[in-house]
Structure formats: structure tokens, C-alpha cells
Amino acid sequence: MNSLLSRAVELQHAAHTLMYLGMDGEPLYSDDFCRQNKDVLLKCDSLFAAKSSDVEEEANLCLALLMGYNATIYDYGDKAQKKQSVLDRTYDVLEQLPASLLKVRLLAYCYGEIYEENMLQEARAMMDQWDKETLTSEQMEIMEELKNIEENQYPFEILD
Structure with a gap:
């Protein structure tokens, strides 16, 4: 590396x-x-x-x-x-x-910044292709993180 x-x-x-x-x-x-x-x-x-x-x-x-x-x-x-x-x-x-765990992670963090729906949809489409029986810990973690970002959309500008 x-x-x-x-x-x-x-x-x-x-x-x-x-x-x-x-x-x-x-x-x-x-x-x-x-x-x-x-x-x-x-x-x-x-x-x-x-x-x-x-x-x-x-x-x-x-x-x-x-x-x-x-x-x-x-x-x-x-x-x-x-x-x-x-x-x-x-x-x-x-x-x-290319479609990968890295791309899903990047899309998730970008989505958490700007809440652009197409980023969420692209990440979800890639995750839907994953074999749910053989998920890695990294795949499970980003799925959970993205779910948390989706459920807790509170940009600081709104909270002021």
C-alpha cells in the first residue's frame, strides 16, 4: 500500500x-x-x-x-x-x-452531507446486489450507517 x-x-x-x-x-x-x-x-x-x-x-x-x-x-x-x-x-x-463497497461508502457520506436523493438510490441499488447471506462486517456497517443517516436528517442549518 x-x-x-x-x-x-x-x-x-x-x-x-x-x-x-x-x-x-x-x-x-x-x-x-x-x-x-x-x-x-x-x-x-x-x-x-x-x-x-x-x-x-x-x-x-x-x-x-x-x-x-x-x-x-x-x-x-x-x-x-x-x-x-x-x-x-x-x-x-x-x-x-465502479460499483463497489468503496463507492457505496462514498455515496453514503456524500448523502449525509447534501441529502441528494439520487446518491441514496444509487447506494441502495448497489447494496441490493449484495448477497445478504454472506455480508461482510464492512457491508453490514455501511448499511447501518446509511440507515442512520436516512433516519436522522438534521443538517445544522435547520437546528439554529
């Missing part, structure tokens, strides 16, 4: 860990929470300018950035712009990416 891809996968893992921090019943300590938030944001910012000509690598990078910026509580005034920039890159990647 090359350096850029390994850094993107590392960020995906760190963001996932942060998003589910405390969900396992373990105590949640504020210093650990703050440290992990800072770590994820630093990883996002270090990868933000990186780009790849390889479609799958670029898709993993966009996914990592979306996950990371969603997971962190910190915003130094430019997080919304950075997320929009990543979304713009993602649209190009999605057109080139």
Missing part, C-alpha cells in the same frame, strides 16, 4: 474510532476525546491538498476527508469550505468509480 493510500486509510480508521468513541460502554474521558479530535483534524488538514490520479486512491482520500471533517468537533472557520471542496472532488471520482 503506498503512502498516500495508507494515510487515507489511517484517517478513515481514526475518524471512525472518534465517531464511535464511548459507544462500546467504555468511559469517555475529555482529554482523550480532545486529543483524538485534534489528531483527526491534523490528519485531515495534512491530507487536504493531496490528490491522486488513481481513481480508487482518490476515492479513499475523499472518503477519509469527509469522515474526518464530520467526526471532529473543531472548526477554525474553514471546515465548511474544505468539505465543499472535497464534495466537488468526490463528484468527479464517483463518475469513474
Whole structure:
């Protein structure tokens, strides 16, 4: 695995860990929470300018950035712009990416940002092709995440 891809996968893992921090019943300590938030944001910012000509690598990078910026509580005034920039890159990647778990994950995270119905339908169509008897843990996880995103659509603009 090359350096850029390994850094993107590392960020995906760190963001996932942060998003589910405390969900396992373990105590949640504020210093650990703050440290992990800072770590994820630093990883996002270090990868933000990186780009790849390889479609799958670029898709993993966009996914990592979306996950990371969603997971962190910190915003130094430019997080919304950075997320929009990543979304713009993602649209190009999605057109080139073959049907896969990676594409479903990317569609799910994009849908969670903009709630564009055709993204949800495309993700659902790919998931419908999966053999329900032999689902991987990653497939089950993204199905559950997408269900949660669908059921809890509350963009912050509406809550103000």
C-alpha cells in the first residue's frame, strides 16, 4: 500500500474510532476525546491538498476527508469550505468509480452531507446486489450507517 493510500486509510480508521468513541460502554474521558479530535483534524488538514490520479486512491482520500471533517468537533472557520471542496472532488471520482463497497461508502457520506436523493438510490441499488447471506462486517456497517443517516436528517442549518 503506498503512502498516500495508507494515510487515507489511517484517517478513515481514526475518524471512525472518534465517531464511535464511548459507544462500546467504555468511559469517555475529555482529554482523550480532545486529543483524538485534534489528531483527526491534523490528519485531515495534512491530507487536504493531496490528490491522486488513481481513481480508487482518490476515492479513499475523499472518503477519509469527509469522515474526518464530520467526526471532529473543531472548526477554525474553514471546515465548511474544505468539505465543499472535497464534495466537488468526490463528484468527479464517483463518475469513474465502479460499483463497489468503496463507492457505496462514498455515496453514503456524500448523502449525509447534501441529502441528494439520487446518491441514496444509487447506494441502495448497489447494496441490493449484495448477497445478504454472506455480508461482510464492512457491508453490514455501511448499511447501518446509511440507515442512520436516512433516519436522522438534521443538517445544522435547520437546528439554529
